[in-house]
Amino acid sequence: xxxxxxxxxxxxxxxxxxxxxxxxxxxxxxxxxxxxxxxxxxxxxxxxxxxxxxxxxxxxxxxxxxxxxxxxxxxxxxxxxxxxxxxxxxxxxxxxxxxxxxxxxxxxxxxxxxxxxxxxxxxxxxxxxxxxxxxxxxxxxxxxxxxxxxxxxxxxxxxxxxx
Amino acid sequence: xxxxxxxxxxxxxxxxxxxxxxxxxxxxxxxxxxxxxxxxxxxxxxxxxxxxxxxxxxxxxxxxxxxxxxxxxxxxxxxxxxxxxxxxxxxxxxxxxxxxxxxxxxxxxxxxxxxxxxxxxxxxxxxxxxxxxxxxxxxxxxxxxxxxxxxxxxxxxxxxxxxxxxxxxxxxxxxxxxxxxxxxxxxxxxxxxxxxxxxxxxxxxxxxxxxxxxxxxxxxxxxxxxxxxxxxxxxxxxxxxxxxxxxxxxxxxxxxxxxxxxxxxxxxxxxxxxxxxxxxxxxxxxxxxxxxxxxxxxxxxxxxxxxxxxxxxxxxxxxxxxxxxxxxxxxxxxxxxxxxxxxxxxxxxxxxxxxxxxxxxxxxxxxxxxxxxxxxxxxxxxxxxxxxxxxxxxxxxxxxxxxxxxxxxxxxxxxxxxxxxxxxxxxxxxxxxxxxxxxxxxxxxxxxxxxxxxxxxxxxxxxxxxxxxxxxxxxxxxxxxxxxxxxxxxxxxxxxxxxxxxxxxxxxxxxxxxxxxxxxxxxxxxxxxxxxxxxxxxxxxxxxxxxxxxxxxxxxxxxxxxxxxxxxxxxxxxxxxxxxxxxxxxxxxxxxxxxxxxxxxxxxxxxxxxxxxxxxxxxxxxxxxxxx
Numbered sequence: 112x113x114x115x116x117x118x119x120x121x122x123x124x125x126x127x128x129x130x131x132x133x134x135x136x137x138x139x140x141x142x143x144x145x146x147x148x149x150x151x152x153x154x155x156x157x158x159x160x161x162x163x164x165x166x167x168x169x170x171x172x173x174x175x176x177x178x179x180x181x182x183x184x185x186x187x188x189x190x191x192x193x194x195x196x197x198x199x200x201x202x203x204x205x206x207x208x209x210x211x212x213x214x215x216x217x218x219x220x221x222x223x224x225x226x227x228x229x230x231x232x233x234x235x236x237x238x239x240x241x242x243x244x245x246x247x248x249x250x251x252x253x254x255x256x257x258x259x260x261x262x263x264x265x266x267x268x269x270x271x272x273x274x
Numbered sequence: 275x276x277x278x279x280x281x282x283x284x285x286x287x288x289x290x291x292x293x294x295x296x297x298x299x300x301x302x303x304x305x306x307x308x309x310x311x312x313x314x315x316x317x318x319x320x321x322x323x324x325x326x327x328x329x330x331x332x333x334x335x336x337x338x339x340x341x342x343x344x345x346x347x348x349x350x351x352x353x354x355x356x357x358x359x360x361x362x363x364x365x366x367x368x369x370x371x372x373x374x375x376x377x378x379x380x381x382x383x384x385x386x387x388x389x390x391x392x393x394x395x396x397x398x399x400x401x402x403x404x405x406x407x408x409x410x411x412x413x414x415x416x417x418x419x420x421x422x423x424x425x426x427x428x429x430x431x432x433x434x435x436x437x438x439x440x441x442x443x444x445x446x447x448x449x450x451x452x453x454x455x456x457x458x459x460x461x462x463x464x465x466x467x468x469x470x471x472x473x474x475x476x477x478x479x480x481x482x483x484x485x486x487x488x489x490x491x492x493x494x495x496x497x498x499x500x501x502x503x504x505x506x507x508x509x510x511x512x513x514x515x516x517x518x519x520x521x522x523x524x525x526x527x528x529x530x531x532x533x534x535x536x537x538x539x540x541x542x543x544x545x546x547x548x549x550x551x552x553x554x555x556x557x558x559x560x561x562x563x564x565x566x567x568x569x570x571x572x573x574x575x576x577x578x579x580x581x582x583x584x585x586x587x588x589x590x591x592x593x594x595x596x597x598x599x600x601x602x603x604x605x606x607x608x609x610x611x612x613x614x615x616x617x618x619x620x621x622x623x624x625x626x627x628x629x630x631x632x633x634x635x636x637x638x639x640x641x642x643x644x645x646x647x648x649x650x651x652x653x654x655x656x657x658x659x660x661x662x663x664x665x666x667x668x669x670x671x672x673x674x675x676x677x678x679x680x681x682x683x684x685x686x687x688x689x690x691x692x693x694x695x696x697x698x699x700x701x702x703x704x705x706x707x708x709x710x711x712x713x714x715x716x717x718x719x720x721x722x723x724x725x726x727x728x729x730x731x732x733x734x735x736x737x738x739x740x741x742x743x744x745x746x747x748x749x750x751x752x753x754x755x756x757x758x759x760x761x762x763x764x765x766x767x768x769x770x771x772x773x774x775x776x777x778x779x780x781x782x783x784x785x786x787x788x789x790x791x792x793x794x795x796x797x798x799x800x801x802x803x804x805x806x807x808x809x810x811x812x813x814x815x816x817x818x819x820x821x822x823x824x825x826x827x828x829x830x831x832x833x834x835x836x837x838x839x840x841x842x843x844x845x846x847x848x849x850x851x852x853x854x855x856x857x858x859x860x861x862x863x864x865x866x867x868x869x870x871x872x873x874x875x876x877x878x879x880x881x882x883x884x885x886x887x888x889x890x891x892x893x894x895x896x897x898x899x900x901x902x
Contacts, residue, residue, distance in 0.1 A: 133559070133565070135344060138343075138561060147481025151431065
């Protein structure tokens with residue numbers, strides 16, 4: 112299945128070549144959101160497969176986000192300016208349809224409250240996403256798909272020119 | 275009390291029962307975590323004098339004070355049992371996610387008693403304990419077992435400490451492995467197998483709270499930043515394998531079973547060569563900003579595809595020490611150890627003893643008959659294929675592999691008894707634990723540190739090579755300062771091993787790794803995490819108590835002064851090449867050094883601990899049992 116089109120909005124991206132799998136992003140995210148360190152409460156998740164393939168994944172702020180579309184209780188809404196998905200705690204009943212709809216596995220259910228939790232790009236923090244600030248290897252970045260593409264093209268151009 | 279939960283979980287495998295032990299805050303202040311707490315739990319729960327592979331030998335796990343917090347390098351736990359390899363205290367550390375998951379379960383430690391009838395996977399799921407059937411995991415390697423358990427439990431945050439086939443087969447130097455990291459050296463894998471414990475899995479869903487999060491975040495952030503600079507460059511860029519060329523230059527790189535300290539092919543087994551030809555990824559333990567694990571791959575030849583993390587100790591042991599310069603084969607040997615779940619350091623020293631025994635005619639070609647080579651083979655130094663085959667035979671205890679799986683002390687004793695030979699002369703071990711990759715003949719303070727080490731020939735429990743290599747003292751001679759130096763470097767290491775905190779972060783607090791640079795910063799971290807009021811002296815005491823409880827354990831198991839020894843070769847065979855040529859540590863020198871060390875520790879000339887000394891450290895119950 113083709114991945115849904117990502118969008119003009121910014122999101123947290125991880126460079127798997129730089130990521131060392133330390134999970135500090137998960138510590139920082141859960142602390143920022145809950146005051147505790149707990150990867151089960153982190154809205155960014157590290158993934159390690161085949162021992163050496165490591166990356167971190169958070170909400171991609173899709174345009175026309177499928178999670179919003181499938182929510183049967185209209186608990187999820189998307190900020191038209193930033194693309195951030197907001198969860199209305201009054202309306203969400205933890206049915207997890209949004210989790211099924213997300214092709215990035217970027218939504219989780221809070222084990223205590225049983226409500227959906229999604230990265231909000233630390234919109235309440237003055238200095239922006241805390242995981243990006245803390246990442247020791249600068250693997251995390253707040254970016255858009257277009258910026259990512261530009262970066263990839265520049266990298267390729269440099270490599271080709273140096274060949 | 276933040277940071278701790280105040281509870282130890284006891285699990286009896288024989289009766290499949292569990293119970294909870296509550297510990298007072300004063301107990302935690304004494305034993306902190308890691309190596310000291312694990313050894314203290316062992317002291318409290320073992321039947322003295324028991325067979326290490328009997329149900330009376332408990333598995334004692336003690337978590338770290340900083341596990342689950344953002345304190346860099348703090349995701350570590352301690353593991354202690356009586357070692358089946360040495361018969362003395364077997365205390366190990368392992369890093370990464372297992373300790374973090376354990377912290378979130380609500381237990382500070384786990385003690386596993388008895389033995390199961392059937393192979394079992396114990397699953398600690400927050401406060402619940404399940405005994406899962408582990409038959410289907412038998413034969414699986416360490417990484418594979420972890421993945422299989424995660425798949426069965428359908429949660430990728432379940433973390434497991436496992437044994438591999440080497441453990442199942444009771445190889446006496448089998449390890450316990452979690453998240454690609456090993457609780458190594460002293461044969462925990464065999465202890466677990468004797469209880470039919472294939473894996474201990476943990477899932478912790480509870481958040482970790484600390485006393486002063488604001489301060490802890492600030493301190494941690496600064497350490498993380500500092501850890502990207504020159505203070506950790508050695509570990510980040512090439513990793514510890516950078517030591518190959520450094521040790522070769524000093525004539526300390528053990529070569530061909532410690533016969534020499536320089537290797538003519540050092541360039542081919544160097545960290546630089548590894549980086550250029552084999553490196554595929556740098557990986558970190560949980561909550562570590564350094565990423566020292568240099569995952570490397572065999573790219574060509576019959577071992578292509580072998581892949582694992584390579585550090586200096588396993589590289590020296592399976593490479594130069596076996597005369598092997600083919601990096602592909604070295605990676606294969608280490609890969610076999612890591613996946614098979616056995617100690618790669620000890621393995622290299624066992625293989626090198628085997629090679630020397632073959633070259634000296636003690637072992638013959640026909641001793642090496644196996645399925646792969648029905649006529650046997652010739653394991654001369656540098657025979658890379660023999661190195662790989664021997665490693666497989668030991669893991670499977672096939673043919674002579676069964677003898678070699680006992681480690682060099684027991685293997686040489688057995689062969690010498692059967693054949694009237696003297697292979698003990700090149701059995702490189704202390705207290706039954708195979709020597710590390712710094713030749714003690716050219717490092718005399720380190721020689722003392724090794725000899726008195728409670729777990730045997732180990733470079734992690736003593737940092738006494740430091741003053742030797744840095745030139746603080748003359749590394750080829752002895753003088754009256756060495757007892758204090760050996761004490762001080764051993765206790766320094768014990769502080770890190772007890773918190774535990776990875777030693778690679780030691781320069782990142784203030785730029786200075788010595789006590790004056792590190793202890794005040796570590797006190798701040800402890801206070802912000804737990805809410806205590808530790809100062810320099812309190813941090814220093816952690817190391818004193820840790821070394822004392824380990825020693826007390828050995829004394830109760832029958833230790834005497836003669837057990838603090840060096841390998842025969844270190845006394846009798848000088849190296850012939852390189853800057854350390856011509857030197858040995860004489861027996862007189864060693865006895866003189868031991869006198870100095872026991873005196874510095876405040877112990878008797880026999881190396882026993884006075885009652886008053888133990889009482890001064892708050893260890894009245896220990897004084898009662900072993901004090902003099």
